[in-house]
Amino acid sequence: MLLATAPVLSLTKPLGLYIHIPFCLKKCNYCDFYSVSANEEIKRDYVKALIKEIKQWGDKLSRPIDTVYFGGGTPSLLAEFLPDIMTGVKASFTICENAEITMEMNPADNCEEILNFALKSGVNRLSIGAQSGRDTELKALGRRHTAKQTVETVKLARELGFENISLDIMLALPNSNEKTLEKSLEFITNLNPEHISAYILKVEANTPFHKTYDTLNLPDEDGAADQYLQMCEYLKNAGYGHYEISNFAKCGKESRHNLKYWKLEDYLGIGPSAHSFLEGKRFYYNRNLNEFTKGTPPLPDGEGGSEEERVMLALRLAEGLKIDLNPNLVKKCDLLSKCGLLNVKDGFISLTDKGMLLSNSIITEILECIK
Numbered sequence: 510m511l512l513a514t515a516p517v518l519s520l521t522k523p524l525g526l527y528i529h530i531p532f533c534l535k536k537c538n539y540c541d542f543y544s545v546s547a548n549e550e551i552k553r554d555y556v557k558a559l560i561k562e563i564k565q566w567g568d569k570l571s572r573p574i575d576t577v578y579f580g581g582g583t584p585s586l587l588a589e590f591l592p593d594i595m596t597g598v599k600a601s602f603t604i605c606e607n608a609e610i611t612m613e614m615n616p617a618d619n620c621e622e623i624l625n626f627a628l629k630s631g632v633n634r635l636s637i638g639a640q641s642g643r644d645t646e647l648k649a650l651g652r653r654h655t656a657k658q659t660v661e662t663v664k665l666a667r668e669l670g671f672e673n674i675s676l677d678i679m680l681a682l683p684n685s686n687e688k689t690l691e692k693s694l695e696f697i698t699n700l701n702p703e704h705i706s707a708y709i710l711k712v713e714a715n716t717p718f719h720k721t722y723d724t725l726n727l728p729d730e731d732g733a734a735d736q737y738l739q740m741c742e743y744l745k746n747a748g749y750g751h752y753e754i755s756n757f758a759k760c761g762k763e764s765r766h767n768l769k770y771w772k773l774e775d776y777l778g779i780g781p782s783a784h785s786f787l788e789g790k791r792f793y794y795n796r797n798l799n800e801f802t803k804g805t806p807p808l809p810d811g812e813g814g815s816e817e818e819r820v821m822l823a824l825r826l827a828e829g830l831k832i833d834l835n836p837n838l839v840k841k842c843d844l845l846s847k848c849g850l851l852n853v854k855d856g857f858i859s860l861t862d863k864g865m866l867l868s869n870s871i872i873t874e875i876l877e878c879i880k
């Protein structure tokens with residue numbers, strides 16, 4: 510065994526809890542997350558099913574929770590029910606005192622009311638889908654909000670006392686280039702969020718963008734890579750640490766919930782399409798609202814924590830992978846670091862910004878050396 514030994518699982522070690530809110534008012538042109546439109550009755554039925562499912566898990570597990578993440582979909586569409594859902598969570602689990610409680614939100618919605626419900630529910634971190642600082646791009650993406658609404662949402666959230674805000678930004682958008690990206694980066698950093706998640710647009714099957722792909726005028730692979738490196742440099746200069754392939758944070762503001770995914774720590778995901786990794790097992794709920802509301806249990810998704818998975822996940826992180834170097838691996842790492850793709854330091858290997866762009870092929874090469 511070449512990898513560092515995994516920590517012994519403690520059954521009192523806190524869990525992360527992910528709650529999926531599968532509703533959106535309108536589908537964005539690029540999105541393949543599971544979400545549907547819903548009326549009040551459907552929402553109420555969903556909340557009831559969710560609270561029931563949370564209780565069933567609470568009866569089975571006696572582990573405290575130190576992160577809660579409301580993702581979607583658009584959790585802010587269900588804000589009026591958040592206090593009830595959190596009451597359900599607290600009745601079923603012990604929530605650690607300093608728990609990180611995140612809610613994703615769309616800046617298009619009625620922010621004051623939503624933010625007040627979030628505060629009342631104990632939400633202390635917001636993840637706001639800003640995506641771009643340019644209205645032409647937001648329109649092309651099919652987003653419901655404008656850049657002005659993002660500014661107003663952040664301002665209001667600060668006034669109400671939120672001290673931990675993450676903004677999403679998307680790269681390699683239709684008709685984008687170095688200048689347009691610079692404008693969005695300036696827009697995002699001027700809002701001074703504690704955390705930034707950045708994603709290169711990927712056109713997925715079964716999305717409107719897939720159908721109009723040829724007309725989108727997207728940057729090619731090199732153009733997208735250049736935008737990624739431009740963003741890494743810009744955010745570094747603006748004081749954000751690049752702690753994971755797609756995530757940047759001010760010191761100490763890394764997402765504690767998302768770190769659990771990459772560090773192979775336990776998390777429980779509840780709601781249609783939500784995935785879990787719990788006590789060595791992976792499982793997930795089908796992408797089907799009706800099934801979930803009827804109480805259909807999650808499906809097994811195999812064992813988790815293989816050597817391959819550990820390497821893949823650890824190399825997503827700036828801290829990298831603790832590894833014993835065998836002669837083959839030494840040669841490979843030497844070559845990769847000469848090409849500016851890998852750092853080797855104090856028994857750890859980690860990808861450079863350039864290496865992160867080629868993470869899949871580098872991980873495959875490293876895995877071949879340690880087999």
Ligand code: SF4
Pocket residue numbers: 532533535536537540541542544581582583615638
């Ligand atoms: S708001 Fe988010 S989840 Fe909903 S369609 Fe747009 S990208 Fe997808």
